[in-house]
Amino acid sequence: MFLLLEEIVKNYDGLRALNRVSLQVRKGTVKGLMGPNGAGKTTLFHLISGMERPDSGRIQFKGKEITGLRTHEIARIGVGRTFQTIQIFGNMTVVENVLTGMHLRIKGGLLSSGFYPPWIKRGEEEAMKEAKEILELFGLFGRWKWFASQLSYGEQKRLEMARALSARPELLLLDEPAAGLTYPEAKQVAETLSRLKETGLTLFLIEHHMGMVMEIADEVAVLNNGQLIAEGPPDVVKRDPRVIEAYLLKK
Amino acid sequence: MVDQVHKEFRKRDLLYSVALWLLSLIIPDPQLHYRREYRFRKRDLFYLLSILLIPLVWSDLHFHHLMVLAGIHGILALGLTLFMGYAGQISLGHAAFFGIGAYTTAILTTRYGVPSFLAFWTSALTASFFAFLIGRPILKLKGYFLALATLGFGEIFLVLVRESSGLTGGVIGIFNIPFFSIAGFMFDTYLKQYYLIWGVLIGLVFFLKNLVRSKMGRAFLAVASSEDGASSVGIDVARIKLGAFVIGAAFAGLAGSLFASVMSTANPEIFSLNLSVLIVMMVILGGMGNLYGPIAAAIFLTFMIDGLSRYQEYSLPVYGVILILLLIFFPDGIGTRLRVRLIYLISYWGRKRRREKVEF
Numbered sequence: 001m002f003l004l005l006e007e008i009v010k011n012y013d014g015l016r017a018l019n020r021v022s023l024q025v026r027k028g029t030v031k032g033l034m035g036p037n038g039a040g041k042t043t044l045f046h047l048i049s050g051m052e053r054p055d056s057g058r059i060q061f062k063g064k065e066i067t068g069l070r071t072h073e074i075a076r077i078g079v080g081r082t083f084q085t086i087q088i089f090g091n092m093t094v095v096e097n098v099l100t101g102m103h104l105r106i107k108g109g110l111l112s113s114g115f116y117p118p119w120i121k122r123g124e125e126e127a128m129k130e131a132k133e134i135l136e137l138f139g140l141f142g143r144w145k146w147f148a149s150q151l152s153y154g155e156q157k158r159l160e161m162a163r164a165l166s167a168r169p170e171l172l173l174l175d176e177p178a179a180g181l182t183y184p185e186a187k188q189v190a191e192t193l194s195r196l197k198e199t200g201l202t203l204f205l206i207e208h209h210m211g212m213v214m215e216i217a218d219e220v221a222v223l224n225n226g227q228l229i230a231e232g233p234p235d236v237v238k239r240d241p242r243v244i245e246a247y248l249l250k251k
Numbered sequence: 252m253v254d255q256v257h258k259e260f261r262k263r264d265l266l267y268s269v270a271l272w273l274l275s276l277i278i279p280d281p282q283l284h285y286r287r288e289y290r291f292r293k294r295d296l297f298y299l300l301s302i303l304l305i306p307l308v309w310s311d312l313h314f315h316h317l318m319v320l321a322g323i324h325g326i327l328a329l330g331l332t333l334f335m336g337y338a339g340q341i342s343l344g345h346a347a348f349f350g351i352g353a354y355t356t357a358i359l360t361t362r363y364g365v366p367s368f369l370a371f372w373t374s375a376l377t378a379s380f381f382a383f384l385i386g387r388p389i390l391k392l393k394g395y396f397l398a399l400a401t402l403g404f405g406e407i408f409l410v411l412v413r414e415s416s417g418l419t420g421g422v423i424g425i426f427n428i429p430f431f432s433i434a435g436f437m438f439d440t441y442l443k444q445y446y447l448i449w450g451v452l453i454g455l456v457f458f459l460k461n462l463v464r465s466k467m468g469r470a471f472l473a474v475a476s477s478e479d480g481a482s483s484v485g486i487d488v489a490r491i492k493l494g495a496f497v498i499g500a501a502f503a504g505l506a507g508s509l510f511a512s513v514m515s516t517a518n519p520e521i522f523s524l525n526l527s528v529l530i531v532m533m534v535i536l537g538g539m540g541n542l543y544g545p546i547a548a549a550i551f552l553t554f555m556i557d558g559l560s561r562y563q564e565y566s567l568p569v570y571g572v573i574l575i576l577l578l579i580f581f582p583d584g585i586g587t588r589l590r591v592r593l594i595y596l597i598s599y600w601g602r603k604r605r606r607e608k609v610e611f
Contacts, residue, residue, distance in 0.1 A: 049483060051479065051482075070482070071479075071482035071483060072482045072485050072486055072487045072488070075482065075483055075484060075485035076485050080483065080484070081483050083479065083480070083483075087477040087479050087480035087483070088476075088477070088480065089472060089473050089476040089477060089480060089481075090476055091472050091475060091476045091540065092469065092472050092473070092476070096469055096472075099466070099469055100466075100469045100470065100472075100473045100481070100484060100486070101484045103466055103469070103470060103473075103484055103485055103486050104484075104485040106466040107466075108465050108466050108467060109467070110462070110467055110494045110497075110498060113461060113462050113465035113466065113467045113468070114458040114459070114461050114462040114465075115458070115461065116461035116465065120465060124464075124465065124466075127466075160480075163480075163484060164483070164484070166484075167484045167485060
């Protein structure tokens with residue numbers, strides 16, 4: 001199994017954010033994670049990417065236990081992510097943001113970078129070329145010299161996705177990639193995601209846009225109050241009475 | 252009305268643009284560190300030539316001495332700007348590493364007769380070793396807590412040096428440290444020392460320029476901007492902070508070694524809290540994430556302290572007022588703000604005259 005979560009429990013001072021959640025993501029598929037506000041979706045992503053630790057339960061990625069690892073170690077194994085509140089580097093240019101995403105693949109240490117020998121120069125130049133190609137893919141090439149903080153909200157979201165992808169992850173966690181975007185921008189994001197799906201990348205996304213999830217997700221899981229209430233193909237989940245109840249708060 | 256204002260062209264505008272062009276040759280480009288390109292510009296040549304020629308043109312011994320001090324302060328500020336300006340952390344104990352460097356050189360050269368060139372590099376290694384030991388636990392702290400922890404470290408080190416008089420000579424310190432010498436060439440006059448120190452400083456600037464444009468420089472900026480974002484792409488935040496801290500300490504160690512072998516004395520007074528605060532001030536005035544700014548601020552502050560030392564009793568209030576004024580008018584630092592200000596002022600004079608002409 002590609003990504004496997006078993007009986008995950010997470011408490012915040014007496015509030016049970018996640019209650020024995022078990023999930024699976026198969027390689028090369030797109031999984032959607034849905035649920036009303038405060039259901040524990042982002043908490044789940046934090047646990048997978050190592051920003052927080054579960055109180056009990058196990059997380060496995062590619063058959064390896066990653067439960068206690070730190071974020072950068074999990075990123076090294078091949079889990080990339082984007083954030084609900086954008087976490088781009090506003091003090092750098094757009095292309096430097098993408099280059100930072102390629103951090104692990106560029107050679108150089110603290111001392112060797114300072115002396116800048118030819119092999120580091122070559123590596124930097126190659127990385128620059130690749131970064132510009134990635135920017136072209138995301139329609140940000142015209143802005144490569146801009147400051148990341150000067151971009152619009154939608155562009156920043158795309159830049160964050162570009163940065164996550166430039167690290168060449170095998171699993172990409174997307175925390176609300178279309179939240180706050182205008183309709184055409186959201187459509188563009190959906191197109192990008194389906195293109196990524198075709199390349200064989202495994203996606204795990206939190207999303208509220210029903211239409212978008214139905215369109216690209218192979219499977220959907222629904223959380224409510226920290227509990228997994230439904231899992232399965234989008235068409236089936238959509239008609240699940242418990243899901244409808246959770247979303248409409250029907251008594 | 253507005254169109255009329257802009258269409259109007261006068262000889263004065265030509266003068267303004269020539270003035271701007273001249274300024275752009277001299278004054279640091281506020282955008283320079285954003286592009287982080289590595290091109291040798293005209294203004295770099297200007298800086299190099301002026302560093303080379305100034306002591307020859309202005310051959311005043313006191314001036315040479317001050318420039319030597321300014322160079323040492325500049326090396327200190329360069330080290331701290333990596334940690335503060337790029338990696339976005341704060342350290343109020345940077346002077347301790349300066350002290351470690353100074354004492355390493357002092358002890359090695361006076362007690363064991365080690366050549367000063369070897370002691371120079373050993374000082375950097377010792378300072379970075381201490382920084383590594385201390386940095387591991389305290390760099391987990393953030394913001395004010397980190398400031399307080401580094402402050403505490405600086406004070407503890409000061410007390411240790413004062414009390415262990417067997418090794419460090421206590422409050423009196425160590426005297427008669429031999430001058431810096433390479434292959435029999437002794438740096439015994441202020442002029443020679445000036446070239447030694449500014450030569451080292453230029454070398455370190457090249458090192459930092461390389462570091463900043465490489466993947467490590469980007470990692471520093473990434474950590475300063477968003478630790479979550481940085482770790483999500485595989486950057487080990489703790490290691491990057493430690494790296495910046497250790498390199499900053501190594502620079503301070505070099506500066507301390509140079510100080511000891513130039514002033515031929517090392518005592519606890521040279522690395523008190525005052526120096527730590529002074530370095531932080533240089534970095535803030537020079538501008539965050541900027542390499543030339545801290546050096547300019549180091550020169551400026553060294554001369555300011557010297558100028559104020561004549562009015563000993565008033566020096567602190569005057570010092571304070573000047574710093575407040577600077578922080579009001581140059582909140583982003585001199586390096587980043589000066590050019591913007593000047594451009595604004597020049598264009599403002601032009602606009603004001605024209606506005607008066609049109610409206611009345």
